[in-house]
Amino acid sequence: MRRLLALSLMLVSIFFLEHCRRTEVVSKPTIAVVMKTLNNPFFIDMQEGAEAEAKALGVDLIVQAAEREVDVEKQMQIVENLIQRKVSAICIAPSGSKEIVPAILKANVAKIPVLAIDTRVDRNALAEAGATVLTFIGSDNKDGGRIAGEYIASRLGGKGNVAILEGIPGHETGDARLSGFHEALDRYKEIRIVASQTANWERDQGFNVFRNILQAHPEVRAVFACNDMMALGAVEAISSTRKKNKLIVVGFDAVKDSRAAILNGEMHASIAQHPEEMGRLAVEYAYKAINGQSIPPEIPVRIELITRETLVTK
Amino acid sequence: MVNKDILLHNSRQFGTLIGLMIVTIVFWILSPYFLTVSNVMNIAEQTSINALIAVGMTFVIITAGIDLSVGSIVAVSGVVMAGALQGGLSDALGILVGLLIGVTCGLTNGLLISYGRLPPFIATLGMMSVARGAALFYTEGRPISGFSQGFRFLATGELAGIPAPVILMVVVYVIAHVVLKRTKLGRYTYAIGGNEEAANLSGVNTKMIKTIVYGISGLLSALAAVVLTARLNSAQPIAGMMYELDAIAAVVIGGTSLMGGEGKISGTLIGAFIMGILRNGLNLLGLSSFTQQIIIGSVIILAVLIDMGLRKDRGFTQAKGIIT
Numbered sequence: 001m002r003r004l005l006a007l008s009l010m011l012v013s014i015f016f017l018e019h020c021r022r023t024e025v026v027s028k029p030t031i032a033v034v035m036k037t038l039n040n041p042f043f044i045d046m047q048e049g050a051e052a053e054a055k056a057l058g059v060d061l062i063v064q065a066a067e068r069e070v071d072v073e074k075q076m077q078i079v080e081n082l083i084q085r086k087v088s089a090i091c092i093a094p095s096g097s098k099e100i101v102p103a104i105l106k107a108n109v110a111k112i113p114v115l116a117i118d119t120r121v122d123r124n125a126l127a128e129a130g131a132t133v134l135t136f137i138g139s140d141n142k143d144g145g146r147i148a149g150e151y152i153a154s155r156l157g158g159k160g161n162v163a164i165l166e167g168i169p170g171h172e173t174g175d176a177r178l179s180g181f182h183e184a185l186d187r188y189k190e191i192r193i194v195a196s197q198t199a200n201w202e203r204d205q206g207f208n209v210f211r212n213i214l215q216a217h218p219e220v221r222a223v224f225a226c227n228d229m230m231a232l233g234a235v236e237a238i239s240s241t242r243k244k245n246k247l248i249v250v251g252f253d254a255v256k257d258s259r260a261a262i263l264n265g266e267m268h269a270s271i272a273q274h275p276e277e278m279g280r281l282a283v284e285y286a287y288k289a290i291n292g293q294s295i296p297p298e299i300p301v302r303i304e305l306i307t308r309e310t311l312v313t314k
Numbered sequence: 315m316v317n318k319d320i321l322l323h324n325s326r327q328f329g330t331l332i333g334l335m336i337v338t339i340v341f342w343i344l345s346p347y348f349l350t351v352s353n354v355m356n357i358a359e360q361t362s363i364n365a366l367i368a369v370g371m372t373f374v375i376i377t378a379g380i381d382l383s384v385g386s387i388v389a390v391s392g393v394v395m396a397g398a399l400q401g402g403l404s405d406a407l408g409i410l411v412g413l414l415i416g417v418t419c420g421l422t423n424g425l426l427i428s429y430g431r432l433p434p435f436i437a438t439l440g441m442m443s444v445a446r447g448a449a450l451f452y453t454e455g456r457p458i459s460g461f462s463q464g465f466r467f468l469a470t471g472e473l474a475g476i477p478a479p480v481i482l483m484v485v486v487y488v489i490a491h492v493v494l495k496r497t498k499l500g501r502y503t504y505a506i507g508g509n510e511e512a513a514n515l516s517g518v519n520t521k522m523i524k525t526i527v528y529g530i531s532g533l534l535s536a537l538a539a540v541v542l543t544a545r546l547n548s549a550q551p552i553a554g555m556m557y558e559l560d561a562i563a564a565v566v567i568g569g570t571s572l573m574g575g576e577g578k579i580s581g582t583l584i585g586a587f588i589m590g591i592l593r594n595g596l597n598l599l600g601l602s603s604f605t606q607q608i609i610i611g612s613v614i615i616l617a618v619l620i621d622m623g624l625r626k627d628r629g630f631t632q633a634k635g636i637i638t
Binding site: 038062064067169 | 603
């Protein structure tokens, strides 16, 4: 008990000292970019784009991410800590489209502008909480899914069985890609989707899940994975079954590994989203917002199909 | 001899406190944003979820057991509660449903360990998978979100500037401290960890006490789920992954021995705060999450090294692992 008293006394005196020490902290603006994870090349590319732009503008940049992509609560903690750090703007790629809203509200209260990148924040949840996001910088994932669907349909000649590897359920990005893909394939009456399961965005899960799908549906002729990590897992699953049939594998994000896989014929296509462009635009528009310039509510980043042909001609 | 023992015991507790002071002072020097009233409240709020789980974990570890299922229990009790709330149950009843789920999982662990004679590691490892699967099954993998203002008050509310989760945490720690120090249940918990056979021979119903202890761990995991769900305004079936490791770390940093028989609830609170302060301070400094993991891991190892060093001084030998 006495020790507790001593501790609190010490804390009080430190607070007092701190109060005396605190002078106006003025420095150049600090822009924070909060990623879902840094274990994914997609976000590394985004980080590099942000760093280049921050250097060009002469602003300080903080890049943070939770240890695990699914850990929304840790991402919320990061935002809370950045608010305490009094950063000038926060650009965030939400781990959960709805779950991040309470954290955004806290930033709003602290008058720190928030920009969403890569993944949209749920509109209804925002409205309900009375929170605001200045803009969304990212690609239309639904369009990407549609492009992937059209590609698979043309490769299959309009008929055959297709499997899907989904992202984390209830996750905006994955859902949009999925619905775009379905929309494209719905127009082909002879294409059937025989399996659609989640592999939680991860490569090893993509491997396991797709192996199981191949066991259950040996007649599958094409697979669409909602990101490249899962697509690469599927590629490994296909080669492990030693069944060298012509399965069409299409991923999403066009990361370095999948570009290599497309060049050597293990994968057939991916959808490129240009994460470095997102990172660059995030810092550019955050800087504009800090300087009081108005910015559009939506900043689209180009999205395109990557195949062997596009890679070779480049 | 007795005097020396008390001295060393106190120095162990004091060591944890000194650890807390050191991290506080280091971050105070490094960051002007660290030691402000609002950031201290921020840290306390962020620490509350892990701190709640760590209370139950302290009880379990004092009996020389381990509970790996806490993170999964957070998920399953959270989503079932969320389902109940959205199904139209009142806030209080919905929370009760969530707590009941947690207690049930915990008691099941306890029964398997006491009466099924399963090692705690195995029983709770099984529960970790079963509860996670149940959470995913119940929700079909999707989060359940959107709750009443009243429910969310548990996370967003404040009393005299103190966030509601912090108040809840303090209340739980006071109760847990009293239970451990002043009740039969508490004394028997220590007795089981010290020497289960001896406790049994002297008439303690060790099986029942152990079952209750795992029930407490389940209950507090469910309570943490209430705070987590209110905080995110959403219950996710994938929530709470690896929370068991954070909780175990808080308990161990707090000076509770994995060999059982000793430990203090106040130590666990300090341990949880050291973890929370590390995460917060490293964020404020803008260090990458990779560096943060290295630092946090090193602190855990250092804490246990000090713990073992002090224990050796006191003539304890240790050959047992946590699995048996």
